[in-house]
Amino acid sequence: MTFIKEYAQLAVILVGLTSIVLLLHLNWRWTLLALGVQYLATAWLVSLYWPPGLAAIKLVVGWVAGAVLSTSQAGVLQNPEPVSGRAFRVIAAGLVLVVIWILAPAAQNWLQVDAAVVLGGLVLCGLGLLQTSMTQDPLRMVVGLLSFLAGFEVIFAALELSVVVAGLLAVVNLGLALAGAYLQTAAESQEAE
């Protein structure tokens, strides 16, 4: 437990790195791997306020969501993307991170919770929103939404310990993953037509 608290900043760095990997729009295996690692860091941050058993729910739900999303990826062909597109998203992510860095102390002062939790939560929310807003692809859009919700869950976990809210949020996360898989499949059948 001491390790988890002392090295919480490591979880924030993990969250930032995985969010940037998600923005690179690599193939779906890398994307879902990054999502899995991101949920590990999310559970780490949540465990600063919640018992480890309850925080592990976030990890399990995230990994199951990733597994559900992966079921829709069989046979999906990804068009090669120019480097400029990726560079643009990384620069945009950098700008979002700067804004978060500036806002985080005020948010921490307002919410009165751990700095790592605020920073990690805001990075997930900010970069998740960026991901969602810069794509038309169902998989990437849902991955962005999952990141955004994970960021909120990190902050909300520090404010309120409610098993029912955690359970319902888990259902919503899994529902989002199912929706992403369905929409991806529907989009694929459109392209096939």
Place this chain on the structure above:
Amino acid sequence: MNAPLLWIGLPLAVSVGLLALRRHTRWVVGIAAGLCLLLALLAWLVPLGSALRLGPLNLQISPAWVILGRRFVLDTTDRSFLILMYLFGALWFLGAPRAGAPHHFPAIGLALIALLVAAQAVEPFLYAALILEMAVLISLPLLAAPGKRSSGTLRYLVFQTMAIPFILLAGWGAGLVEANPPGTRWVLQVVLFLGLGFAFWMAMFPFHTWVPLLAQESPPYIIGFLLGLLPVGVLWMALGFLDSYAWLRANPLVADGLRLSGALMVLTAGVWTAFQTDLARVFGYAILLENGFALLDISLQSSLGMDLLAAALIPRLMSIALWSLALAVLQKNGLATTLDGLTGAMRRYPVASAALALVYFSVGGLPLLASFPVRQPLLETLAAQSLPVTAAVMVGNLGFLLGAYRMLVALVRSDHKDWMRSEHWLDSIMLLFAMLLLGLAGMLPGVFLRASLGLVQVFTHLR
């Protein structure tokens, strides 16, 4: 027996069963519509919380259901809401086969209504956000059929999901404000969170772009059902929140914000409509316009405002039903819903075209039509409060009517002299029945007003 089990648990269980039967369209429609009618009838006849004697039987339905320490409460004050939701559902399911709705529509629609009722019933309010998100998630298969464009569906999902954090934070903050003395620093934050959350849910300007896009891409009958029910459920939740907290009602930001948002919605929806060429998109803007007027009603924060909101509800739902049915009939007959595609449609599809014209002008608030009796007092009261807001609303309304005029010109313009009615007789009867009801709502507004006033009785502090 308890009320939430009957009005939430039972329809949810039946909807799962209907999914398995979905290929047997007639059975599924019959069961879904029959159950909805039965639940509406029960809500009307059975007093919740007190005993009902049926001969030797003594039936008592308790109003609360406790699950995992959280309560679902449906008491006598919720009866009008239950009747409205389930009656609306029954009518919609009955029309589904003629409108060419997907096989799984009655099953998913029934679950959707049950979840909206659950969101209304749950205590504390915090959980309503998550229940509503589940309703959004289960509606996706209706909107994005395989092989169709789904960018509107994706935007719908994104905007509705983004409401969750704001509503949950607002619910948490409201608890803090209640626990602390008045004037606490949290009030402003709670108002902002709540405002943002409801702005996403209600597709307030500038978070409205998904509505016309979704209306363009998805079947109009499904859009009518979803965008008819969802905003009503959200509005009732917002009213419940406002009614519960005195510090929220007293905050001037709330009334000002509602008035500004409502006026902006009416203005933007109306002006955008004037330049649209696709009637499916216009349908989306019409729903935004109606939402805008609903916000303006609430912004009055008086018994008049609440009465107007209640009185507008039945014409609103009838208009949405008629509009979506008319569009579905035209689409089913192979017509594009653009102005070009509908050129001269009046001579081939006179009933559907007349229905479109009637409902368009009715939503625009033309005298003698259904929306006029509720718009006139609203505009009068608004004019006494703020002339710029009233002017903005009237400009929006004018833009909407201009769009109606463009559509009318397209419908009647034709080189052919002969009339050739191509609609199915059953479609014509359904459309004529809905037109008659809408016409009556304009001619005899008092009858419909009496029926709908019970809907807002529950909000005792807002009246």
